[in-house]
Amino acid sequence: MYAILGLLVGVALGVFLQPVMPTALQPYLPIAIVAALDAMFGGARAYLEHTFSDRVFVVSFVSNVLIAALIVWIGDQIGVGTQLSTAVVVVLGIRIFTNAAAIRRSLFHA
Amino acid sequence: MNPEEPRPRVDASMDLLNDIVRTPIDPDYQVVPGGARRSRGWVVALVTLAGGLLIGASLAGTLRQAPQVQTEREDLLARVQAASDRVGELELAIAGVEQENRELSSAGTGGEESRTAAEEARLAVLAGTVAVRGPGVVVVVDDGTADATGARVVDADLRQLVNQLWRSGAEAISINGHRVTSRTAIRSAGDAVTVNYRSLTRPYRVEAIGDAAAMVADFPDSPAGQWWGYLQQNFGVGFQLTTSDELTLPADQGVAAAGATASTGR
Numbered sequence: 191m192y193a194i195l196g197l198l199v200g201v202a203l204g205v206f207l208q209p210v211m212p213t214a215l216q217p218y219l220p221i222a223i224v225a226a227l228d229a230m231f232g233g234a235r236a237y238l239e240h241t242f243s244d245r246v247f248v249v250s251f252v253s254n255v256l257i258a259a260l261i262v263w264i265g266d267q268i269g270v271g272t273q274l275s276t277a278v279v280v281v282l283g284i285r286i287f288t289n290a291a292a293i294r295r296s297l298f299h300a
Numbered sequence: 301m302n303p304e305e306p307r308p309r310v311d312a313s314m315d316l317l318n319d320i321v322r323t324p325i326d327p328d329y330q331v332v333p334g335g336a337r338r339s340r341g342w343v344v345a346l347v348t349l350a351g352g353l354l355i356g357a358s359l360a361g362t363l364r365q366a367p368q369v370q371t372e373r374e375d376l377l378a379r380v381q382a383a384s385d386r387v388g389e390l391e392l393a394i395a396g397v398e399q400e401n402r403e404l405s406s407a408g409t410g411g412e413e414s415r416t417a418a419e420e421a422r423l424a425v426l427a428g429t430v431a432v433r434g435p436g437v438v439v440v441v442d443d444g445t446a447d448a449t450g451a452r453v454v455d456a457d458l459r460q461l462v463n464q465l466w467r468s469g470a471e472a473i474s475i476n477g478h479r480v481t482s483r484t485a486i487r488s489a490g491d492a493v494t495v496n497y498r499s500l501t502r503p504y505r506v507e508a509i510g511d512a513a514a515m516v517a518d519f520p521d522s523p524a525g526q527w528w529g530y531l532q533q534n535f536g537v538g539f540q541l542t543t544s545d546e547l548t549l550p551a552d553q554g555v556a557a558a559g560a561t562a563s564t565g566r
Binding site: 229 | 342346349
């Protein structure tokens with residue numbers, strides 16, 4: 191499956207190439223990762239429920255990452271960056287868990 | 301809000317947790333028409349590759365930081381260790397100094413007094429208030445045989461001789477039994493040479509305690525030596541320099557200070 195292959199190759203590239211993130215973007219990397227994970231779990235669930243669409247996946251991935259980073263950036267500007275990143279992580283975390291549960295149900299019928 | 305619900309619930313806008321739990325995936329997946337549902341592998345792979353890159357970069361950053369953190373920690377530990385070692389050293393030094401203090405204060409004024417006494421004795425020797433003895437040189441001079449004014453030994457001649465002896469390291473000097481001190485005047489009064497205001501009769505016997513070898517060696521080339529050489533050659537003035545292993549010089553009682561005290565304390 192291309193998706194898992196792409197993920198593994200991406201992780202390997204990231205670890206070995208160690209791309210230099212601009213320092214300004216560094217604080218938003220963890221949040222972007224959580225958002226990306228959320229989008230990927232959502233895509234996986236949609237795939238298992240046979241509603242997957244690559245267009246929606248791409249759009250949701252990009253918008254998730256951008257919006258999560260944007261929210262935290264705005265939070266940083268108004269002085270509540272940590273609280274807002276906590277909020278983003280909580281919301282996305284809940285979604286990830288829910289999606290993971292749905293994936294589990296689809297895969298194992300349990 | 302789930303678009304598939306025909307009618308929004310009354311509390312829909314406040315139903316945050318419900319909303320999160322019930323619509324965990326993008327609602328768009330549901331609204332996309334079945335015909336448009338495609339799964340092009342390369343597109344998906346590209347997106348997951350991007351996600352993987354994010355994760356990998358973050359991971360790499362964490363991995364990079366770990367040894368750095370470890371190094372900093374070890375550096376801090378080393379610094380703490382060095383500082384505590386230094387504290388130990390300083391404590392040892394403090395203990396040593398305190399011990400020394402105790403010893404000094406237990407020695408008390410006794411030690412101070414003995415030091416003062418030793419200093420006083422040393423100064424008394426130099427000042428000439430006590431009789432001293434030791435090895436040194438003896439110079440015996442006498443008037444010359446020539447019938448001339450220069451044939452007489454005068455105060456200036458003796459002054460030159462005495463000063464040269466001081467310069468060569470003499471520690472105590474006497475002339476005809478009169479101790480030469482800082483208050484000694486060697487002068488002429490009439491025909492006689494006076495030392496400590498007492499007239500002397502020839503021959504003059506100058507005794508000096510000190511480094512005999514140096515005094516004997518220094519003398520011939522010194523101005524005083526040249527002067528006395530000149531006197532000897534031209535007027536037949538008697539001059540005899542000998543060393544002595546044991547000389548005894550009397551004290552000069554007149555040097556004792558009665559009215560004067562030090563103007564500044566030490």
